[in-house]
Structure formats: C-alpha cells, structure tokens
Amino acid sequence: MSAPGKIHLLLHAHLPFVREPEYDRFLEENWFFEAMAETYLPVVQMLFRLEEKGVPGTLNLSVSSALLAMLTDESLLKKFTRHLHMQEQLLEKERVRFADDPERLPVIEFYTRRQRSLIDYWERICNCEIVPSLKRLSDCGKLTLLTCVGTHPFLPAYQSDVTAIRLQLGVTVKAFEKVFGFRPRGLWLPECGYFSGLDFILAEFGFEYFFLETHGVLLARPTPKYGVFAPIKTPAGLYCMGREQGSSMEVWSRKTGYPGHPEYREFFKDIAYEREPDYLGDYFMAGSTPIETGLKYYRITGSEDKQVYRPWNALRLVEDHARLFIANREATVTELLPKMEGNKVSILCPYDAELFGHWWFEGPAFIEKMFERAACSNTVEMASLESTMHSSCDGDVHDPAFSSWGEGGFGEVWMNDEVCWEYPLFFRMRGMMDAFKNALDACNGGAQAKLYRRFYEQMARELLLFQASDWAFMIHNKSAADYAKSRLNGHYENVRSLYVSAMAGLSAGSKKPDTSLLAKLENQDNLFPWIGELL
Template identity: 30%
Template sequence: MAKSGAFTFVLHSHLPYARQAGMWPHGEEWVHEAIAETYLPLLNALTDLEAEGVPYQLTIGVTPILGEQLADPLIVDHFVHYAAERAAWAAEDVGRFDKTGDTVMRDLARFYHHWYARALTSFQDRFGRDLIGAFRGLQDRGRIEVATCAATHGYLPLLARDSSIYGQVKTGVGAYKQRYGRPPKAIWLPECAYRAAVVEQEDGREIRRPGLESFLAAQGIRVFFSETHTVEGGRPVGKAAGEAIGLYGGVPRRYAVALSPEEQSEPGTTFQPYWVGDAVGEVAVLGRNNRTGQQVWSGTFGYPGDAWYREFHRKDGVSGMQYWRIGGPGVDLGDKPPYDPAKAAERVADHARHYVALVEEVLTEYQQQNGRFGVISSAYDTELFGHWWFEGVDWLKAVLRGLAASESVELTTASRIVEEHAPERVMQLPESSWGAGGSHFTWLNVDTQWMWPPIHAAERRMEDLVARHPDADGELRDVLNQAARELLLLQSSDWPFLVTTGQAKEYASQRFTEHLERFNQLCDFVDTGVPLDIEAKRVYSSLAERDNPFPAIDYRVFAARQGSAADTAAG
C-alpha cells in the first residue's frame, strides 16, 4: 500500500552549561536529572525497539554544549553518585513507610528504588557511561538522525556581529564532527529563532547582513525547523502562544506580550518543506505541525495532563521522590492522590494508539485534499519526555512502534524529507521564534535588555583581538581560545530566558555576569601585551579548568566578517 505521507519526531535536547556551576536547585543537577529522567530512558527505549526489529526513524537534536557536558568525565562521575544516592534515598523511604504501615507509599518507594538502580545499571553497563556514543551508534545504524545547533544555543537574531553568528554555527558544526564522525545535515536554530537578510548602516555605509540560512549553507547544513506561524502565517499558536507545559508556558502570564509585527506574507503549509531566502536549493525549512504538536504541548488538553500521570510539582519532604499523580483538573497540590504506575501505563497505551491514529488521519486527509504526499515534523523539547512528563518516553516508544507498523505513514528523518521530497517553492520567512508572541520578546524585554549591550560590546572586542593577533601561538593562543569559550557561554539564550520565566532569575543573572567578567579579564590579559604573570596564569588555569567545552575551538572564527557568511579555514 502506498504511503499517504511521512512523519518525523524532532526532539530538541538542550541544557545550559552547568558544569561545576552549582548543584541544587540550579546548576549541574539539571544535567543529572535530565540524564536519569530523559536521555537514559530515551536511549533504552530506542535500543529496545532496535533489538525488537522495529524499523523506526526519528530526528534527535543534541546541542553542542549539551554534548560537551554528557561526554565530560567529571559530570559522568557526578551522575553515577547522583543516581546511586537517589536509589539509596528511595530504599530509605521503603523502611520509613514500612514502619508507618503505609503499604501504598512503601510500594511506590520500592518502585523508585528499582527505577534508579536500573538507570545506573543501564548507564554503566548497557551504554558504558557514553551517552554520546550511544546516540552516534543509533545514527550510524540508520535509526536516528542527530541534528546540531549553535554551539551554546546563542540567540542568533539578536547578535550584532556576523562573526558571532558564524562562530556559534562553525564551532557547533566542528564539535558535531568530532562527536559523531560526520558533518551534520540538520540544525535546530536556538529557540527556533530566525532572521532574514537585513541592511544596516555601519561607518556611513550600508551593509547587507546575510540571513541565517546563508550561515547554514556555508556549513553544508540542509534543513532547519521553524514555529508553525513562521510558515503558515497568522497568529502564533501552541508554544509561541504560551499554551505549552513547562517553563515556556509561564511567560505570557508574567507579561502583557504583544504579538510579533512580522507575519508570513505568502503563507505555506507545515506539510511541505520550502527552500529559504538566500539559500535556494541548499537550505530548507520544516515548520512545526501544530495539530499533532498540541496533543503533547498543550497544558489544557495535551496527554501529559491526564489524571493518572505522575504529578511533577509535588515532592516528598524527606527524599524528594514524586509519589503522587495529577488526579484531575484543579486538584490542589496537597490533595493529590498516590501515583499508580500500572494505571499510568494503561493510559500511555491509550494515548499512543490515539496519536498513531491522529497522524494517519492527518496525513491521509492532506493527501486526499491536495493530491500530494505530505510530511509532518512534530517538534518538542526532549526534556518534556521523562522529566516534565514522566511517562513520556514510554509513550514515544509505543508511538514509534505503532507508526512503524502503519500502512499509510512512513517514518523518516528531517534530512531524508528534503532529499526524497525536495521543496518545490521558495519561501521568504519573517523574523520569528517559538517564544511568547512568536517574536524575540522572551529574550529581549524590560527585564533582559541590560544583557544585550555587554554582549554586543564583547562581540566587537573579540573581533578586535582577532584582528590584532591573527596568528597567535602558545600561551597567547590559549588565552584567546579561552576568551572565545567565555564569549560563547556569555551568548547562551538560556540566561535571558531564565530571567524572563522567573524560574532562576538570580542564578541566570549571576552566570551571565560571571562569563562577562571572565571574558573581559582574559581580554585584559591579552591587552597588556606582556606574558602572563603568576597571578594571571593562576586565573587563566582556573578558568580553563572550569569552563572547558570545545577543546578544539579556534578563536579566529570570531574574525570580523560583517556582511559575509562564507566559510573560512579557521575552526
């Protein structure tokens, strides 16, 4: 039977750089939590499906800065301690509840003890403490496509210098090649934030700054992803409208968010890829399908809000374990009923069957109405599954199994869509994101506007250093490379995002300020024009040990290039 259309999950995996930057509630434990609750369960599920012979495919983005952390020996060691500690805490809960005669809670504690013990066994024995190697293996065997991202998830449209956009993308691509042994074909633009080519004034002359697609084309990237309204036009929907569970959904409740003044002037459909702007025949865009996406994203009617699923927000006062379920709409946190893993598993099966039928229905409907083979890109933050929605990875596993057996749906990956169903139309995309209102508001507002002048000044200072030291070696090269790392970390979109959401405002402000100070301190060392003294060497060594991602970084990727996205040898 001929397929009606193709489908790919697009899972965007990202956490800010948190190595040795605090533990709880903000810091490196973010990474430990995500490993235990999301990345390990996901890899287990995909490996299980492969062992069953299920011919699944999907697209999984792993940001370069997350990849650096997952491969970091210190974080790996800390995670082993984290998982073992929580298994022990759950075991202590078993005894605590046994003493009080609470058999329901005792059995739940035993459930978590086994859950964390299995996670630790999988991490050490099944995957050899090498999660990036596990993702690479799945890609090499044709089960997944790993997409890349800008190096530290920098918010590209708001960067003032093309050197920084190039440096973010080039460094990210270089790290990908090192980790996966091949160049990437797909990229997740940080926050789905896009900017077309613009003309700006500089030193009394006009400069045409390339659209982001030109920077992607220069690195051989074939496809990126956008929010629904960026392709379809009209008002933002889903995540961009604040309808999502998790941190994104809180932004419109804290601000009166205006919709983006930019709108798609020639609306398209998320069922087709499109060539983009200045990169016709080179770079395509896939818009997020809202109808399938809302079944998961929506905080009002999405699957994760089911009464039988685990409650995210209520935690045991002694161990921190989450022993309760949602219970229904409007149930007070203190009145949540106990979690029932068996009943939750039944709901997972129900929701997976519903989603498989929905995808089949949507693609068949599109083909019947348009006479064309349609594609669906259903995009989510990976951490939604397992972390926010505890049962989400089991749901993904069941959906992939169901769609792999479908007679009407072809499972695929992002780059395969472009290769096998090449775009037939060119689209000029408006400036947009999947943030509140579909604009840049989440990252540039009254609470975050103080961050951007220092970022822009640092961009220019880095360009100046490269111009004055185009071929540095030895100690000077090392200091310049560390300054480049600090600039990348300073540019992370996570800092303004966390300020805007209010979830970690002080922590994010502190991290931003620290990276800015470290960058300027390193630049000051260079500006002295003399070798580092003992104190300067101590400071440099401390920073190089603390902020150590991208060991192959080349500071020269930040050479001035305003108006050019062309590739160079540096990096």
C-alpha cells in the same frame, strides 16, 4: 511499502553548560543529572527495545553543542554515576520509612526496580558513556542525529554581528563532527529563532535543512501552497519545515495536553520539599536549599488534594494516548492526501527532549507506544527527516518570516525590557576581544605568543557561554533568574578580567601576565578545546 504520511518526531536535547569541578556537589549540575536519568538514558533504552523487537521507524534527535560537551565530559559523567547511586540509597531509606504503607510502598518498589535497571544499563551496557549508544542507534537507523547552534544563542538578537553568528556555527559543525564522526546536515535553530537571510549563513557551513515555528513558514513569501505539511525551499537553496499545530497542542497544551491527565505523575511534588534536611543528607541539600531527588509519590489528580501515584494505571493510559495521537495523524493525512501533488504528507512534531521523562515522566513510554501503533498503520510511519527534507512539493522558492517559538512568537522572550541590558555587554566583550586581537597581531605575540593565544581562546569560550538563550529565558520566566543573571555577569567579568591581564602583559613586553584566572577558567569552562582552530 512506504506509508504516504510521514510523522517526523523531532526531539531537541539542550541544557545550558554547567560544570563546576571545584565542587563535589553543585546545585545547577543537577539539571544535567535529571535530564540524563529521566530523559536521555530512558529514551536510549526505549529505542534499543524497539530495535530488538523489530518495530520500524526512526526518531529524530537534535543535540546542542553545549550539551555534547557535557555528555562527553569525564568529571560530569563520574558525578552522574554517583548521582544514580545516591538516589538508590535514598530509595532504600524510603522503603524502610514506608514499609507499612500499602499505597506508597508499591511506588517505591516501582522506582527501585527502575533505578536498578538504570544503573545496570548505565554501568554495564553503556560503560558510563551515552554517546557510543547514540552512534549505534544512528548506525542501525533507529535515530537520525541533528545538531543545534553552538551554545544555543537566540540568533535574531545577533543579526547585526554576522561574525559572531559564524563563530557559533563553526563551533556547531566541529563539535558535532568531533563527537559523531560526520558533518551534520540538519539544524535546530535555538528557540526556532529566524531572520530573513539567515539561510545564506547556514548554507556557508554545509547545512541542508532547518525547522521553524508554524507561522515562520505560513508567513513566508510567497505563501507556501501546502503550508507546514511539506518542506519549502529557501532563497539560499535550503529546505525548512514548520511545526504542525494539531500534534503540538495534543502534547504541549496545559489545558488539553496528554501530560496533564490526572492519572499521570505530578511533577511538582518531589520529596525534597517534604523531608527534613538531616534525612535528605548533604547530597540532596545545597546549604538550606533542597535539591530535587526525582522521587515523587503523587499523581496530578486534578485538585490540590493529591492522590498517590499509580504507575501501572499511568502506563496503561499511555497506550490510549499513543493510539489517539497516531489516529489523529492518520485522519490528517487521509484528509490532506488528495490535495498533495506529491502523494506524501509530512508532519513535523518538534518538542524539547526533556519534556519526555523529566517533565512528563511517562513520556518515553508514550513514544515507544507511538512507534508500535504506527507500525500497524498503512497510512503513517515514524520517519527520518532525511526521507523528506531534501525536496519541496510546490517547486517555488519561499522566504521564511522572522519568527520564534515561545510566548508571542516573535522573539519577545529573548528580547525585552527585562533582558535588554545583556546585549550591550555582549558588544563590549566583542570590542575587548577585537582590541586584544589587534594588539596581539601588532606585536606578533613575542616570546609569550602561545600564552596570549590561550587568553584569546578563553575569552571566546566565555563570549559563547554568555550568548546562551537560556539566561534570558530564565530571567523572563523568573525561573532561576538570579543564577542566570550571575552567569551573564560572570562571563562578562571573566572576559573583562582576562582582557585587562592580557593587555597589561602585552604592554609590559616580556613580563608574563597574571594567569591565575585563566587557569581557573580553562579548568571550569573547558568546552570546545579546539576553538583556536576557528579563531
């Protein structure tokens, strides 16, 4: 019998597109390797364990189009395989270094067993691909796959350019369908950014439901009768739900969230900052800058005097926290159920996927124990969003409010004085693309039509990459801000240079334009190879 309480655990997997084929080792590509080794693969392993044990329940996973491009990129996957083996080699050096250390050696042995298991799973079971595993998990009902908008643009910043939003959404649907073989029904809005009327644009592309920050639903007009505990129907006929704050605070809160417990692993104490460069070797150094290794020996402790990590203590604690999380959701359902006319309470628990494993090392184990605990409950179950998101309890139509998640809750992170300079650049790029398209159409391309089309398609890729919300987030939070600025300026300059070369070629008639930059960018920023079908 189905439980009346539906816990919708929704993980959003996204990374900015970083691909540098000219470099054997590139610092920012490490973001992808970290997420693969610490989050994506461990979560896949965990879900297959649950399936093998017969534990019921479904995890909901949103994967951005930019991340899908990286997850299916052969060169990045080969580099990731090497990354796993380089970590294993470093662990062997650490084993020798701490052979006589009774505190650190058990941690090294724990990491070594984990690393070898990961390598074996990646190479022997996954055949160095992760997408087939996601498909299998979807087919067996352990995973509901959703998507996210294109390169992760903060859509409210572009509401004056609906054409640009439509291009991003077109990319979204096609990228997902190309990889998974079916059209996506649910959508994670980047940064939960919503503006009134967006639902009508989403409906054009066949989306059926999406998600908002709590106040995006609570401030809807009219006010939803059941708040965030049931889907609401929007004017365009889509359904949406808002984040439930109680479950969010238990995990996200810096002061009271589970990941901050003194027994869990300390994130900010990687050995890259404790070892000499010669010891780390070239692979874990970018010039004079250390590259994080993923090896961390300390627990949070609760003070600056960090104590050595105790893996088994931490994993035991995970069971307690998972039990508490489920118990609190049971209490919420029990309290609300008499007031719900539909005899069902839905609880949306959305998080960045990388929280589980990367930021919170024990996170995947926490999810596994949640599923096991929920399996013993008569009150709640870990449910697919597909079981809930196609009806509303109150039957009314609600217009959600402009909103976002993050600091302030109304887009402040992505629209502020620190990043306001980027949006005029975007509209300049749009102007150059429109001018080039008009010129190309006027002369029908001539003998070089196919070549000029390549220029236009690459300009579109650069424009999409420019729109990623990650850059504004990094600048605002002063995290890799210089890299973010270089990416914004770089994509703008790429569009400008492609425009200049292409227009010069068109004005010269039959003379072939300079294609050196075009060839380089087609090799580097090679995502969405079919984008011409959408232009």
